[in-house]
Amino acid sequence: MNLTFFYHFGRYLIFLKSMLTRPEKMNIFFQRLFEEMYKIGIGSLPIIAITSLFIGAVTTVQTAYQLVSGLIAKSVIGTIVSDSTMLELGPTISCLVLSGKVGAHIASEIGNMRISEQIDALEVMGINATGYLALPKIIAGMLMIPLLNIIAITLSIYGGYMAGELSGILTHDEFILGARSTFKGFTVFFSCVKAFTFAFIITSVSSYQGYFTKGGALEVGESSTKAVVYSSVLVLLFDYILAELML
Amino acid sequence: MIEVKKLNKSFADKHVLFDINSEFLSGKNNIIIGASGCGKSVLLKCLVGLLKPEQGEIFFDKRSILEINEVELREIRKEMGMLFQGTALFDSLNVEENIEFPLRFFSNMSPAERKDRVNFCLERVNMVGVNKKYPSEISGGMKKRVGIARAIALDIKYLFCDEPNSGLDPITSRLIDELINEITIEYQITNVIASHDMKTVFDIGDHILFLHKGAVGWEGSKADFRHAIKEVKELKEFIDASYFE
Numbered sequence: 033m034n035l036t037f038f039y040h041f042g043r044y045l046i047f048l049k050s051m052l053t054r055p056e057k058m059n060i061f062f063q064r065l066f067e068e069m070y071k072i073g074i075g076s077l078p079i080i081a082i083t084s085l086f087i088g089a090v091t092t093v094q095t096a097y098q099l100v101s102g103l104i105a106k107s108v109i110g111t112i113v114s115d116s117t118m119l120e121l122g123p124t125i126s127c128l129v130l131s132g133k134v135g136a137h138i139a140s141e142i143g144n145m146r147i148s149e150q151i152d153a154l155e156v157m158g159i160n161a162t163g164y165l166a167l168p169k170i171i172a173g174m175l176m177i178p179l180l181n182i183i184a185i186t187l188s189i190y191g192g193y194m195a196g197e198l199s200g201i202l203t204h205d206e207f208i209l210g211a212r213s214t215f216k217g218f219t220v221f222f223s224c225v226k227a228f229t230f231a232f233i234i235t236s237v238s239s240y241q242g243y244f245t246k247g248g249a250l251e252v253g254e255s256s257t258k259a260v261v262y263s264s265v266l267v268l269l270f271d272y273i274l275a276e277l278m279l
Numbered sequence: 280m281i282e283v284k285k286l287n288k289s290f291a292d293k294h295v296l297f298d299i300n301s302e303f304l305s306g307k308n309n310i311i312i313g314a315s316g317c318g319k320s321v322l323l324k325c326l327v328g329l330l331k332p333e334q335g336e337i338f339f340d341k342r343s344i345l346e347i348n349e350v351e352l353r354e355i356r357k358e359m360g361m362l363f364q365g366t367a368l369f370d371s372l373n374v375e376e377n378i379e380f381p382l383r384f385f386s387n388m389s390p391a392e393r394k395d396r397v398n399f400c401l402e403r404v405n406m407v408g409v410n411k412k413y414p415s416e417i418s419g420g421m422k423k424r425v426g427i428a429r430a431i432a433l434d435i436k437y438l439f440c441d442e443p444n445s446g447l448d449p450i451t452s453r454l455i456d457e458l459i460n461e462i463t464i465e466y467q468i469t470n471v472i473a474s475h476d477m478k479t480v481f482d483i484g485d486h487i488l489f490l491h492k493g494a495v496g497w498e499g500s501k502a503d504f505r506h507a508i509k510e511v512k513e514l515k516e517f518i519d520a521s522y523f524e
Contacts, residue, residue: 057383057384060383060384144370145369145370148365148367148370149363149364149365149367150367150368150369150370152324152329152363152367153361153363153367153369155328155329156327156328156329156356156359156361156439157356157357157359157380157381157384157385158352158353158354158356158357158359158384158385159384
């Protein structure tokens with residue numbers, strides 16, 4: 033097994049621990065937290081809204097194309113759209129999109145601070161740089177990404193419903209009947225657990241990649257790319273692990 | 280006063296600093312000179328605690344910074360200010376917020392008191408009226424001044440300057456040197472400057488440490504420095520090359 037993996041994994045754990053060893057002033061922490069919540073939450077809303085609406089719409093149209101026959105009720109389309117959205121499309125696709133949008137932003141922001149000595153300046157001042165820079169981003173991500181997931185699920189189902197109505201594939205009543213027939217609260221809970229886990233992966237892996245950037249502008253770009261690739265792969269890996277553990 | 284004893288630092292198999300012994304005096308400009316790659320910045324980073332040496336001791340007024348825990352080191356760091364080569368101002372904060380930054384963390388001042396202190400520091404570095412400008416909107420020389428203002432925002436005892444004149448025109452360089460010198464005398468701080476600008480050495484240097492290939496090539500006062508230039512071969516070569524440039 034490649035020892036580089038263990039080196040990075042160990043350094044990643046130490047990086048996480050270092051955030052918690054020396055808390056900063058709480059008023060400064062909360063100010064940073066709200067700034068990051070705004071950036072991650074409100075800043076990602078448009079891309080999540082557009083992605084979710086179209087995923088829902090496409091799922092309705094493609095399910096109708098594959099399944100509709102005299103033997104299967106049209107309401108099944110509503111069931112498939114809502115269940116697949118809650119279980120997989122909402123949390124996983126949203127978080128893959130967010131690993132690109134939020135992850136790349138975090139890695140490049142922290143990486144740029146590293147190469148321009150801003151992180152050194154924090155450390156010389158005696159400020160816990162990981163606690164000041166990365167911790168608010170991670171907590172903000174873990175608070176806002178599950179909320180974005182709920183919005184993504186809602187808009188995706190709405191997109192599916194609108195596509196069904198506008199194209200005449202199924203009626204309002206058929207879609208709602210299908211969507212409600214197999215609804216389980218646990219599905220929403222499972223979806224939120226996934227979003228919460230993915231949020232931690234995206235924000236912490238991207239912060240780690242940015243924090244240990246060495247070199248110049250080229251390396252900041254490399255860190256951003258690594259942040260997106262590694263967090264996307266880990267999101268897919270933990271998607272499977274959580275499904276095995278909880279379903 | 281800062282004392283360095285038998286300091287050794289290496290990166291992987293590359294030994295950068297060899298048995299550095301020196302004393303940096305209070306209220307004086309202590310200048311570390313030497314060719315690029317001789318270990319000036321590494322020594323400076325060891326002094327401020329950004330790098331940990333493999334061997335040796337560093338004392339800040341008899342307090343060892345290598346044998347204390349993070350909390351104790353943090354207390355000493357409140358007494359340090361540093362002017363970085365690239366200024367290291369926070370891009371996302373304006374000039375006022377940059378200077379206010381250490382005050383928000385380490386002082387119990389009210390917002391009004393902090394504002395007064397920021398204005399005082401800006402006035403001290405002749406930068407009145409730029410409070411709301413962002414680092415990207417000001418020149419290199421202005422950034423250096425703001426960097427100095429941020430470094431002196433708290434009542435510091437130790438100032439570290441890494442190549443304070445790099446990237447500046449000769450006139451601005453002199454102004455920055457004068458400003459650093461004034462602040463050193465006014466606040467009686469221990470100032471350590473890493474530089475390869477010989478004009479800085481002759482204009483404001485009090486105590487000079489010449490590093491050659493990671494070791495102390497020569498050390499002494501400015502008065503002795505003029506004699507040493509004629510006697511120490513490596514120093515003479517360095518000075519000749521500096522003037523040739």
